[in-house]
Amino acid sequence: MLPTPESLEGKPVPHVTFKARPHDQWQDVSTEQLFKGKTVIVFSLPGAYTPTCSSSHLPRYNELAPVFRASGVDDIVCMAVNDAFVMNEWKQGQDAASITFIPDGNGDFSEGMGLLVDKRNLGFGMRSWRYSMLVRDGIIDKMFIEPEKEGDPFEVSDAETMLRYLNPQAKVPEPVVIFSKPGCPHCARAKAALDERGLRYTDISQSQHINSSVLRAVAGASTWPQVFIGGTLIGDADALEQHLASTAVSGTP
Incomplete structure (x- = not known):
């Protein structure tokens, strides 16, 4: 059973070190580096290149990145249980320079969130459930977890829902x-x-x-x-x- 948003809000994010490859060089990135002293949006999804992730979830956060930053957000993190090579190629293909891609390759962060789920029926192995959260100085301020139902629900972790919570008066530019x-x-x-x-x-x-x-x-x-x-x-x-x-x-x- 998935945790409720209320059970996670007010708690610190898991302490994890990610194996990333910015600029094609291996680098350890800690959760302290990502979150300490910052206001950060995280959206986590089942996998790079998958349909909803590539067509809706990631692109809209990328489009609204300037609006989020004008609303006080320091960084927007896209996370998935994929390796650094896959995440880097996906970022390049999506032209998503405004988003920080973090590979949770071993699923340690997702497991620490209680949101690592079994997708072996699809041949995916263990993956992250789809969710988004607002993190202030390492503490979870707000959680949006997709409902636990069949398929790949995408109802509450979208960029517009996060923006309405963060800044209901924000003006979204026309595409x-x-x-x-x-x-x-x-x-x-x-x-x-x-x-x-x-x-x-x-x-x-x-x-x-x-x-x-x-x-x-x-x-x-x-x-x-x-x-x-x-x-x-x-x-x-x-x-x-x-x-x-x-x-x-x-x-x-």
């Missing part, structure tokens, strides 16, 4: 997507305008099999770049600059 072309000066100008406003964006480049025909089908235009904000087409670099200028006056992102 930004830019269709760009390598070597395009107007694309570079549009990205610089977004960077200047501190707006994170997903860059879909022509090199990723996006050609002018696809661009016309998506944006109704064949000139590069084309920028979407919150699902709405803004247009090219000139249109983006006009949009950002107008929203700076109105105070909306």
